[in-house]
Amino acid sequence: MxxxxxxxxxxxxxxxxxxxxxxxxxxxxxxxxxxxxxxxxxxxxxxxxxxxxxxxxxxxxxxxxxxxxxxxxxxxxxxxxxxxxxxxxxxxxxxxxxxxxxxxxxxxxxxxxxxxxxxxxxxxxxxxxxxxxxxxxxxxxxxxxxxxxxxxxxxxxxxxxxxxxxxxxxxxxxxxxxxxxxxxxxxxxxxxxxxxxxxxxxxxxxxxxxxVHRETLWDLYRQYRRYGQSDVLLAKKHGASLPHTLVKLGVDFLRVVCSPILALLLAPFALVKRDVVVMLSPLLRAVRVLGRRRGQVQALLLPGRLHRA
Structure with a gap:
């Protein structure tokens, strides 16, 4: 046929x-x-x-x-x-x-x-x-x-x-x-x-x-770790500058350190809106930042250990 x-x-x-x-x-x-x-x-x-x-x-x-x-x-x-x-x-x-x-x-x-x-x-x-x-x-x-x-x-x-x-x-x-x-x-x-x-x-x-988005913090972290790995691999392949600078790393460090404080400051707004996502968004943003930076470092220092997870 x-x-x-x-x-x-x-x-x-x-x-x-x-x-x-x-x-x-x-x-x-x-x-x-x-x-x-x-x-x-x-x-x-x-x-x-x-x-x-x-x-x-x-x-x-x-x-x-x-x-x-x-x-x-x-x-x-x-x-x-x-x-x-x-x-x-x-x-x-x-x-x-x-x-x-x-x-x-x-x-x-x-x-x-x-x-x-x-x-x-x-x-x-x-x-x-x-x-x-x-x-x-x-x-x-x-x-x-x-x-x-x-x-x-x-x-x-x-x-x-x-x-x-x-x-x-x-x-x-x-x-x-x-x-x-x-x-x-x-x-x-x-x-x-x-x-x-x-x-x-x-x-x-x-x-x-x-x-269907990731459901857990660990999966969100792994998602952004992969993005960080691809940042470096794409920069190397296409001749672009690497996606990290001391200034950017410093800003990200402050973002992670300050995320609990921001979460507390946003708590009143979260209560008004009855939406806990508003309050916890700084912490979740920190998870994304940590995952991405970990992926970038891993791709730079241990490129042979990258895998689908």
């Missing part, structure tokens, strides 16, 4: 994603669109139930969903495996902890059909059902908003949580740098922009994905 022709391929890497993967895949199979598309879920050798979950959904949607395996650790290795398997001329990326809106597919593809457009993306918003303190703080701070990446000092980029490109362009730059465990989306987008300097970067208002 001949394979069904598709215009777009959606690539979803996953690793230990049993808690969120089903919601992501269900959102993708229920897209409100006339676009012919496929979903490629890439199992990065998960040791939880997520692999079985993905294959069960594949059996339920055999014409729409495929599951491939990538044994090399790292989400960028997994995305490259997805690029190898993709059959659509357009490629959309999202993550296993994201749920694309019903209009996501159509909105992204319409923009990518414009030959002047190099890459497209949409906003990444918080899952409104999350109630943990850390998740509510991340939502308040809009920690994964594309507005941050579009203002990057080295040049704008779009996060792989919500990114669309042409397959030919992605293959022309040899896909993602699989040596990176974070920041690979920035590196990928910057190389695409060198490939087609005149190509437009377009943010699509209707192409929204909901993201």
């Amino acid at each position: 001949a394979e069904r022709e598709v215009e777009a391929s959606v690539i979803v890497p996953f690793f230990r994603a049993a808690a969120t993967l089903q919601g992501c895949l269900e959102a993708l199979v229920r897209q409100d669109t006339d676009v012919a598309y496929e979903i490629i879920a890439v199992d990065n050798v998960s040791d939880d139930a997520s692999g079985d979950l993905a294959r069960e959904m594949m059996r339920a949607h055999p014409d729409l969903l495929r599951v491939v395996t990538e044994e090399t650790p790292g989400s960028y290795s997994a995305r490259n495996a997805g690029l190898t398997a993709a059959r659509g001329r357009l490629v959309l990326f999202t993550d296993a902890d994201c749920r694309p809106a019903p209009s996501w597919m159509s909105s992204m593809v319409v923009e990518l059909r414009d030959d002047l457009v190099l890459m497209v993306g949409g906003e990444v918003v918080a899952d409104p059902e999350q109630r943990s303190l850390v998740a509510r703080y991340s939502a308040r701070e809009e920690v994964l908003s594309q507005s941050h990446t579009l203002r990057h000092p080295r040049g704008p980029f779009i996060q792989t949580a919500n990114l669309g490109v042409r397959l030919a362009d992605a293959r022309a730059v040899d896909g993602f740098d699989a040596t990176l465990f974070s920041g690979g989306d920035a590196d990928f987008c910057w190389r695409l922009r060198r490939l087609r300097p005149a190509g437009a970067l377009r943010l699509v208002g209707a192409a929204i994905v909901q993201h």
Whole structure:
């Protein structure tokens, strides 16, 4: 039987994603669109139930969903495996902890059909059902908003949580740098922009994905530790100045030391608003700062010990 022709391929890497993967895949199979598309879920050798979950959904949607395996650790290795398997001329990326809106597919593809457009993306918003303190703080701070990446000092980029490109362009730059465990989306987008300097970067208002934020302080710390590692690795790879100075480190030290005092000062406002996140935001901000600085130091002094966690 001949394979069904598709215009777009959606690539979803996953690793230990049993808690969120089903919601992501269900959102993708229920897209409100006339676009012919496929979903490629890439199992990065998960040791939880997520692999079985993905294959069960594949059996339920055999014409729409495929599951491939990538044994090399790292989400960028997994995305490259997805690029190898993709059959659509357009490629959309999202993550296993994201749920694309019903209009996501159509909105992204319409923009990518414009030959002047190099890459497209949409906003990444918080899952409104999350109630943990850390998740509510991340939502308040809009920690994964594309507005941050579009203002990057080295040049704008779009996060792989919500990114669309042409397959030919992605293959022309040899896909993602699989040596990176974070920041690979920035590196990928910057190389695409060198490939087609005149190509437009377009943010699509209707192409929204909901993201399941970290729930614990430890996970928030690890998230920002990875960001710190990528700060250094990207600076080295792209010839930029390293993202730390004595002044900045001093400011961050004061921020961490003063965070309990700020929390106490904000307590009256938190009581008025009945929102403990307001009071504890300085402490949570300190966790982010500590994680990021730890990651930067680790990447500088112990680059051989970086890993996906």
